[in-house]
Amino acid sequence: MPDTVTAPPKSAALDATSPALPREVDVLIVGAGISGIGAAYHLATVTEKSFVVLETQETFGGTWWTHRYPGVRSDSDLFTFGYRFKPWVGAPIASAGEILKYLAEVLEENDLERHIHYRHRVTQARWSSDLGRWAVTVKDLATDQEHDISAGFIWMCQGYYRHGEAYTPEWEGFDRYKGTIVHPQRWPEDLDYIDKRVVVIGSGATAATLIPAIAPEAAHVTMLQRSPTFYFVRPNVNELANTLRELDIPDEWTHEIVRRKITHDMDAITRLSFESPDFLREFLLDTIRPLLPEGFDVERHFSPTYRPWQQRIAVLPEGDLFRCIRDGKASVVTDQIECFTENGIRLASGEELAADIIITATGFNMSVLGDVDFSVDGRTVDFADTVTYRGIMFTGVPNLAYVFGYFRASWTLRADLISDFVVHLLEHMDEVGAKSVTPHLREDELDMRLGPWVDPENFNPGYLTRSLHLLPKQGDHDPWRLLHEYGQEKDLLPTADLEDGSLIFK
Numbered sequence: 001m002p003d004t005v006t007a008p009p010k011s012a013a014l015d016a017t018s019p020a021l022p023r024e025v026d027v028l029i030v031g032a033g034i035s036g037i038g039a040a041y042h043l044a045t046v047t048e049k050s051f052v053v054l055e056t057q058e059t060f061g062g063t064w065w066t067h068r069y070p071g072v073r074s075d076s077d078l079f080t081f082g083y084r085f086k087p088w089v090g091a092p093i094a095s096a097g098e099i100l101k102y103l104a105e106v107l108e109e110n111d112l113e114r115h116i117h118y119r120h121r122v123t124q125a126r127w128s129s130d131l132g133r134w135a136v137t138v139k140d141l142a143t144d145q146e147h148d149i150s151a152g153f154i155w156m157c158q159g160y161y162r163h164g165e166a167y168t169p170e171w172e173g174f175d176r177y178k179g180t181i182v183h184p185q186r187w188p189e190d191l192d193y194i195d196k197r198v199v200v201i202g203s204g205a206t207a208a209t210l211i212p213a214i215a216p217e218a219a220h221v222t223m224l225q226r227s228p229t230f231y232f233v234r235p236n237v238n239e240l241a242n243t244l245r246e247l248d249i250p251d252e253w254t255h256e257i258v259r260r261k262i263t264h265d266m267d268a269i270t271r272l273s274f275e276s277p278d279f280l281r282e283f284l285l286d287t288i289r290p291l292l293p294e295g296f297d298v299e300r301h302f303s304p305t306y307r308p309w310q311q312r313i314a315v316l317p318e319g320d321l322f323r324c325i326r327d328g329k330a331s332v333v334t335d336q337i338e339c340f341t342e343n344g345i346r347l348a349s350g351e352e353l354a355a356d357i358i359i360t361a362t363g364f365n366m367s368v369l370g371d372v373d374f375s376v377d378g379r380t381v382d383f384a385d386t387v388t389y390r391g392i393m394f395t396g397v398p399n400l401a402y403v404f405g406y407f408r409a410s411w412t413l414r415a416d417l418i419s420d421f422v423v424h425l426l427e428h429m430d431e432v433g434a435k436s437v438t439p440h441l442r443e444d445e446l447d448m449r450l451g452p453w454v455d456p457e458n459f460n461p462g463y464l465t466r467s468l469h470l471l472p473k474q475g476d477h478d479p480w481r482l483l484h485e486y487g488q489e490k491d492l493l494p495t496a497d498l499e500d501g502s503l504i505f506k
């Protein structure tokens with residue numbers, strides 16, 4: 001049997017000292033990651049609404065708390081992954097620790113922590129049209145007790161994957177392996193990889209971050225991939241930000257100017273990925289060729305079959321993964337796994353990779369709306385039967401907003417836009433005296449052509465395609481589409497017509 005290590009209990013960095021749960025709130029936020037904290041900031045600073053934030057884990061940060069593997073960092077720049085309202089003053093790519101510190105400052109500067117209840121999982125939400133409210137069941141994980149909170153509106157900020165459960169495919173002979181198997185989502189603090197032969201299965205951002213962090217001390221690290229990933233190689237500096245800082249421009253201005261420059265450049269690259277994918281492919285490969293040893297088969301190992309940006313392009317600050325390959329501390333194998341053996345992995349090519357440790361950087365299990373059981377007037381909601389309103393709300397489900405960020409740009413750019421939208425929506429409800437708002441298809445839209453939440457032709461990573469059948473549908477025109485480009489949405493969302501008949505206010 002493999003020694004499948006699970007993460008040790010997390011040290012309670014912040015102990016749950018929050019006051020008793022409120023029985024009734026205007027808005028209930030699920031999740032205290034970057035989206036939930038952003039939502040709380042907007043409610044606290046722009047509205048008078050009462051609210052509570054419920055979080056399963058023992059502290060804030062979501063993704064940046066869950067992931068503890070060596071080298072864990074963003075692959076977006078923090079000017080755009082950071083909030084619009086809080087300047088980023090460091091280098092563009094940040095470690096998980098730096099992101100948590102930034103979030104801690106947002107909590108402290110805005111006195112938000114008192115609204116958060118850690119170790120509280122939201123399990124059920126029942127809408128009553130008679131009351132015009134949600135009854136929300138919350139499990140206190142410290143005591144195992146359940147509590148009900150009455151909420152006027154629910155704001156789902158639970159991210160897109162299950163934090164408590166990682167995705168590992170089923171491989172033949174998995175149980176035969178005698179070494180140690182680790183998933184990066186459950187990284188054991190005491191994992192000893194010094195002088196060990198390590199195989200990392202996967203080639204996404206996680207593998208590309210992890211390998212340079214462990215390769216110098218490991219005996220050797222092999223990145224085993226079924227298919228290649230595109231990489232952007234960049235220095236971890238932003239010249240424009242540095243110049244503006246040298247000129248003593250206020251941090252707020254620098255933040256805004258650099259955000260505009262980055263989003264402008266990212267839009268251009270996204271356009272290129274659709275209009276001239278071959279050119280972009282060659283450009284990306286040309287930047288990495290000189291960083292690899294002579295004779296390295298770049299086409300085989302680093303030229304994916306898909307179009308650039310059809311899956312996320314992983315950023316390699318300073319090309320650190322390639323440095324490890326040049327130094328002989330890491331190598332890449334592109335092959336299929338036939339089975340696990342006692343000592344490692346046998347590949348379809350017949351080659352056997354011996355390993356003391358196997359790291360399965362194989363991705364996530366999607367969490368549909370936080371795995372909360374939703375019902376409306378006694379009827380269970382199956383989100384796959386709903387159509388999304390602007391990728392934020394769902395037909396037939398009142399007073400519920402959901403934060404789902406961009407794939408090709410920083411998640412937080414969209415989280416900020418959605419915060420503005422929800423605050424605007426809540427203000428509008430007050431103005432028109434409505435207790436509820438429910439998206440519904442207008443008469444002439446009832447037979448609108450529906451498609452999946454995300455068109456696989458547009459974006460198709462494994463975790464998403466595995467779960468598309470569980471996710472809401474989208475229509476073929478606004479406001480029933482989930483837009484993927486910040487450039488489009490930044491102007492559309494703030495000017496959305498709330499009285500175009502697609503939202504029913506009561």
Ligand SMILES: Cc1cc2nc3c(=O)[nH]c(=O)nc-3n(C[C@H](O)[C@H](O)[C@H](O)COP(=O)(O)OP(=O)(O)OC[C@H]3O[C@@H](n4cnc5c(N)ncnc54)[C@H](O)[C@@H]3O)c2cc1C
Binds near residue numbers: 062073120122159406
């Ligand atoms: C390793 C890694 C690196 C990434 N890097 C980037 C990047 O550089 N740029 C980028 O744009 N995106 C990146 N992403 C995607 C990333 O997840 C998002 O950008 C962002 O962190 C999501 O924030 P969030 O607050 O929406 O969700 P999360 O960070 O997933 O946080 C959601 C929180 O909700 C809680 N929760 C869930 N369900 C419930 C429930 N029922 N009750 C109570 N609490 C609940 C969870 O415990 C969690 O703490 C990365 C993802 C990973 C895994």
